[in-house]
Amino acid sequence: MTYNRNFEYTRYLDNVEEMKKAHQVLAEYKFTPSHPEKGYCNRLLHIDLSARKISERKIDQKTKDIFTGGRGFGLKYLWEAIKPNTRWSDPENAIIISPGPIGGITQYPGSGKSLVVSLSPVTNIPIDSNVGGYFGPLMKFSGFDALMVQGKSKDDVIVVLDGVAGRVTIERAPLEAVDSHVAAEQFTHEYAENQEDRRNVSVVSAGKAAEHALIGCLNFSYYDVRRQACRLKQAGRGGIGTVFRNKKIKALIVHGPKVKGDSNHPVDPGRVAQAGIRLHKEMHDYDNKMCTMRKVGTTNIVDVMDAYDLLPTKNFQYGSHPETPKIGKKVWEEYFTQGVPDGCWYGCSMSCAHGVDGYVLKTGPYKGHKVIVDGPEYENAAGLGSNCGIFDPDWIVECNFYCDTYGIDTISYGTLCAFVMECYDRGILNQERTGGLDLSWGNGQAQLEMLHQMARGEGFGAQYAGQGVARMKLMFAQNGWGDPQFLNDIACEGKGLEQSEYMSKESLAQQGGYYLTNKGPQHDEAWLIFMDMVNNQIPTFENKAEALYYFPMFRTWFGLNGLCKLPWNDIEPGDNRSKYPPTEAAKVPEHVQNYVDIFSGVTGREITKEELIRMSERVYQFQRVFDLRMGKGTRKFDLPPYRAMGPVTKEEYESRQERYDKQLKEWMDIDPATRSIEEKIALHRKYRTERYQKLVDAVYKRRGWTSNGIPTLETLRRNGIDFPEVVATVLPHLSEGEAREARAAYSTGGSDRPKVGKPKASPNKPKAKAVKKKTSARKPAGKVKTKKKVAATKTASRTIKTAKRTKANTPRKPAPRKISKSVKVKPSSRKPSHKKPGRKGPARRTETKRAGKRSSAKTSRKVARKVVGRR
Amino acid sequence: MKYLKTNPAQCKGVRACEKICARTFFKTEDPEKSAIRVIQAEGGFEINVCNQCGECIEVCPVEAIYRNQQGVVMINKSKCVGCYICVGYCPTLSMKTHPDLREPFKCVACGACVKACPEKALEIAEK
Numbered sequence: 001m002t003y004n005r006n007f008e009y010t011r012y013l014d015n016v017e018e019m020k021k022a023h024q025v026l027a028e029y030k031f032t033p034s035h036p037e038k039g040y041c042n043r044l045l046h047i048d049l050s051a052r053k054i055s056e057r058k059i060d061q062k063t064k065d066i067f068t069g070g071r072g073f074g075l076k077y078l079w080e081a082i083k084p085n086t087r088w089s090d091p092e093n094a095i096i097i098s099p100g101p102i103g104g105i106t107q108y109p110g111s112g113k114s115l116v117v118s119l120s121p122v123t124n125i126p127i128d129s130n131v132g133g134y135f136g137p138l139m140k141f142s143g144f145d146a147l148m149v150q151g152k153s154k155d156d157v158i159v160v161l162d163g164v165a166g167r168v169t170i171e172r173a174p175l176e177a178v179d180s181h182v183a184a185e186q187f188t189h190e191y192a193e194n195q196e197d198r199r200n201v202s203v204v205s206a207g208k209a210a211e212h213a214l215i216g217c218l219n220f221s222y223y224d225v226r227r228q229a230c231r232l233k234q235a236g237r238g239g240i241g242t243v244f245r246n247k248k249i250k251a252l253i254v255h256g257p258k259v260k261g262d263s264n265h266p267v268d269p270g271r272v273a274q275a276g277i278r279l280h281k282e283m284h285d286y287d288n289k290m291c292t293m294r295k296v297g298t299t300n301i302v303d304v305m306d307a308y309d310l311l312p313t314k315n316f317q318y319g320s321h322p323e324t325p326k327i328g329k330k331v332w333e334e335y336f337t338q339g340v341p342d343g344c345w346y347g348c349s350m351s352c353a354h355g356v357d358g359y360v361l362k363t364g365p366y367k368g369h370k371v372i373v374d375g376p377e378y379e380n381a382a383g384l385g386s387n388c389g390i391f392d393p394d395w396i397v398e399c400n401f402y403c404d405t406y407g408i409d410t411i412s413y414g415t416l417c418a419f420v421m422e423c424y425d426r427g428i429l430n431q432e433r434t435g436g437l438d439l440s441w442g443n444g445q446a447q448l449e450m451l452h453q454m455a456r457g458e459g460f461g462a463q464y465a466g467q468g469v470a471r472m473k474l475m476f477a478q479n480g481w482g483d484p485q486f487l488n489d490i491a492c493e494g495k496g497l498e499q500s501e502y503m504s505k506e507s508l509a510q511q512g513g514y515y516l517t518n519k520g521p522q523h524d525e526a527w528l529i530f531m532d533m534v535n536n537q538i539p540t541f542e543n544k545a546e547a548l549y550y551f552p553m554f555r556t557w558f559g560l561n562g563l564c565k566l567p568w569n570d571i572e573p574g575d576n577r578s579k580y581p582p583t584e585a586a587k588v589p590e591h592v593q594n595y596v597d598i599f600s601g602v603t604g605r606e607i608t609k610e611e612l613i614r615m616s617e618r619v620y621q622f623q624r625v626f627d628l629r630m631g632k633g634t635r636k637f638d639l640p641p642y643r644a645m646g647p648v649t650k651e652e653y654e655s656r657q658e659r660y661d662k663q664l665k666e667w668m669d670i671d672p673a674t675r676s677i678e679e680k681i682a683l684h685r686k687y688r689t690e691r692y693q694k695l696v697d698a699v700y701k702r703r704g705w706t707s708n709g710i711p712t713l714e715t716l717r718r719n720g721i722d723f724p725e726v727v728a729t730v731l732p733h734l735s736e737g738e739a740r741e742a743r744a745a746y747s748t749g750g751s752d753r754p755k756v757g758k759p760k761a762s763p764n765k766p767k768a769k770a771v772k773k774k775t776s777a778r779k780p781a782g783k784v785k786t787k788k789k790v791a792a793t794k795t796a797s798r799t800i801k802t803a804k805r806t807k808a809n810t811p812r813k814p815a816p817r818k819i820s821k822s823v824k825v826k827p828s829s830r831k832p833s834h835k836k837p838g839r840k841g842p843a844r845r846t847e848t849k850r851a852g853k854r855s856s857a858k859t860s861r862k863v864a865r866k867v868v869g870r871r
Numbered sequence: 872m873k874y875l876k877t878n879p880a881q882c883k884g885v886r887a888c889e890k891i892c893a894r895t896f897f898k899t900e901d902p903e904k905s906a907i908r909v910i911q912a913e914g915g916f917e918i919n920v921c922n923q924c925g926e927c928i929e930v931c932p933v934e935a936i937y938r939n940q941q942g943v944v945m946i947n948k949s950k951c952v953g954c955y956i957c958v959g960y961c962p963t964l965s966m967k968t969h970p971d972l973r974e975p976f977k978c979v980a981c982g983a984c985v986k987a988c989p990e991k992a993l994e995i996a997e998k
């Protein structure tokens with residue numbers, strides 16, 4: 001089926017004028033619009049929905065030095081906004097949107113991202129989500145580096161930021177839709193002055209299902225000038241859409257000034273431009289031979305994942321399926337409209353934000369409507385598709401559409417759907433328990449119906465599925481449905497967040513990449529499957545630990561600056577692989593240099609590649625302490641379900657019997673012929689869980705954490721984040737020696753010895769002093785809510801135990817031991833943890849020369865596997 | 872379709888075209904602000920200038936590039952967001968930028984250089 005160039009859609013504009021007339025302004029704030037200077041406006045816009053109060057705050061230099069922007073700002077302001085006992089639905093929980101200093105430049109691909117931070121309903125720790133669309137940049141060009149919304153409204157309101165008129169309002173808007181594809185269109189038309197002006201309007205919204213489910217997402221819109229339609233990009237993970245609807249926000253709307261190439265006012269526009277043009281050229285020359293992002297976006301790896309037995313299939317049991325070609329790259333090339341610029345912000349020549357145009361919906365309240373579907377991306381094809389045994393692209397497209405417009409995170413939805421389908425398959429669920437839903441593998445119709453239930457707030461969809469995997473497994477167990485241990489094993493979540501759509505079973509490093517994360521198993525921290533399993537470039541524990549230090553730190557930087565990760569390594573300079581050794585090449589050094597150039601060129605603050613990592617680490621370590629502050633952030637929360645580590649069931653074992661038998665021999669020196677399948681599964685389990693614990697030891701050591709996963713005092717100091725509240729948070733968990741030292745340094749002594757709760761004067765980090773945490777002076781509010789902690793957060797611990805873990809798992813007690821002693825790793829004596837026999841690394845590309853005239857780029861070899869899989 | 876036809880074999884490297892182009896559009900003789908460039912090559916000169924192929928039209932995210940009635944590819948500066956995708960995607964690398972300028976620039980086949988070239992290496996032609 002081809003939908004090419006069919007830009008006709010059902011419109012929802014009949015009564016927009018009346019709708020706008022029905023608005024009632026509840027609060028108004030006038031401000032002086034300003035453009036950023038050197039990437040910063042130095043202003044934060046604060047909205048208090050409870051008090052209907054709008055105000056602005058200054059962002060000072062120290063805050064910029066330590067937290068940079070974007071996710072860093074979000075975490076800092078969230079920390080100040082909430083208390084350790086705050087729950088996601090409390091009014092003080094905040095939603096903070098910030099694009100970072102680079103965000104909004106138009107020359108470098110992937111520079112228009114907004115970072116959204118909030119206290120997550122699913123994890124109860126901070127969540128950060130990276131999203132395209134124009135909101136962040138337009139907000140910045142109106143005068144604000146960040147928008148922070150707190151409080152709760154009694155009934156639905158919108159917040160309108162007009163950066164042209166210099167006016168912010170909270171308004172009642174009773175008539176517009178809640179569902180995002182309609183809301184975005186209606187509000188865009190209401191607030192744009194004319195057709196040309198529509199691209200200067202962006203709308204943030206969630207949808208109906210975000211009111212009833214914990215896995216709500218936010219949609220950030222932009223106006224697509226060719227399609228003359230609104231497009232939606234999602235801040236998907238962690239349920240921020242749920243917080244948004246819980247605060248009764250119908251939409252946040254920005255109307256910004258016209259965007260020009262210098263709107264971000266960089267110090268050195270030429271330097272920024274040169275980096276951008278270099279990348280545009282690479283895209284022109286190599287994208288077709290590397291990832292074909294411009295044609296199919298991230299779906300380019302569906303087939304590759306399948307070929308490597310890594311495509312999550314039927315709840316992460318298997319890694320491939322004969323029907324994968326039905327949802328493979330070729331199919332999506334047909335579905336996606338080709339040859340249209342599809343960047344989620346100006347200047348993205350990677351242009352991965354594809355859409356299925358003129359799709360006619362088959363189900364639900366919009367049945368029969370002709371719509372544009374944003375996506376699917378790889379995660380949706382794999383999560384909603386193969387992981388649920390669904391290989392019909394139409395169902396994937398349909399489910400993708402409804403997830404978006406209803407405000408549901410497609411990744412969580414895919415993973416939870418896979419989970420309930422497996423439960424159904426194994427008799428843990430049945431039609432009686434699901435209220436009639438036939439959740440057999442492959443039933444796309446049922447997958448959709450469960451989603452519609454979520455939107456209607458009824459049935460199994462709202463009562464169970466919408467609560468997410470972590471809560472469902474507990475509810476099922478409480479109902480006596482299934483064995484709790486087994487449910488634990490197959491529920492692919494960590495810290496409460498559903499795992500995204502890669503198979504980590506055969507890659508130890510990726511198990512760490514998923515479960516040693518700050519926010520839960522999302523692949524944006526580290527994607528090491530190919531480096532580890534396929535190419536065997538990081539064989540030892542130390543190698544893996546180094547990768548699990550460098551990549552999460554490096555990738556955090558995108559979120560500080562308003563950048564997209566994809567243009568970093570889903571395109572490479574043509575000679576990247578021949579010029580640099582493999583582990584260096586994986587970092588794409590010349591692109592890292594581009595980032596150094598654009599940051600320095602925008603802000604005028606000259607940085608190096610090393611400083612780039614330090615910038616990230618400050619925020620990363622801060623976020624880890626934040627997790628601890630909210631009751632997680634210790635070792636026991638860093639453990640994967642066994643499904644993510646190895647074969648849980650007989651069928652899984654059998655699907656890879658040859659591989660697993662060979663590992664028994666090689667790793668454990670056991671003759672597989674002498675053991676039953678059950679014994680072999682148990683042996684693997686023991687080996688693999690112990691091996692994971694050794695990885696944890698190595699990673700903690702590399703990250704400067706205690707064996708319980710707590711950043712040491714030294715780590716905090718090194719990063720200049722030893723603020724009193726931060727130190728006070730880790731203090732009960734530190735070794736006796738460190739705790740004594742901390743107490744001496746922070747709570748006793750004369751004027752130069754800082755106290756807990758007061759800024760400290762650090763001898764080597766003077767700047768730490770000035771960034772006071774406002775909360776440090778704040779007393780817990782009188783009426784602390786004693787809302788019941790949701791069950792899942794209490795019982796998130798897993799049942800898998802090893803001697804080592806039991807010892808290590810005594811959180812919230814000072815660990816009276818030296819870290820160096822407790823980390824016993826003998827990596828070099830181990831065999832490489834994974835070998836992929838018969839697989840070669842990605843073929844190399846050769847550089848294309850382009851002099852004067854450009855001939856069509858040639859490669860000397862076929863690039864079969866290309867830059868694949870580096871999400 | 873009107874375009875600037877070049878005959879590099881005639882070119883002697885006088886660079887009068889670069890000067891007049893920069894002067895006509897930017898009131899300077901800085902060759903970096905010229906839409907036509909003369910490049911020293913083995914045994915002579917190459918002339919790099921837009922041939923009005925129009926490949927940039929499709930890649931512009933904001934539809935700022937269009938073909939005028941004579942077929943010449945033009946940039947609408949008011950729509951342009953200065954992303955330079957057109958620069959990286961030009962098959963002959965003839966879309967130009969300069970740090971002083973927010974928007975890119977290109978040859979609009981005005982013919983000023985044709986008159987300035989003493990070697991008759993340039994002409995306005997149709998294709």
Ligand code: SF4
Pocket residue numbers: 109110111112132342343344345348349350351352353564565566567
């Ligand atoms: S690569 Fe894709 S997601 Fe990233 S900025 Fe470009 S269009 Fe957006």
Ligand code: SF4
Pocket residue numbers: 930931932933934935936946950951952953954955956957958974975
């Ligand atoms: S630089 Fe201007 S004309 Fe060129 S592609 Fe970007 S917006 Fe279009």
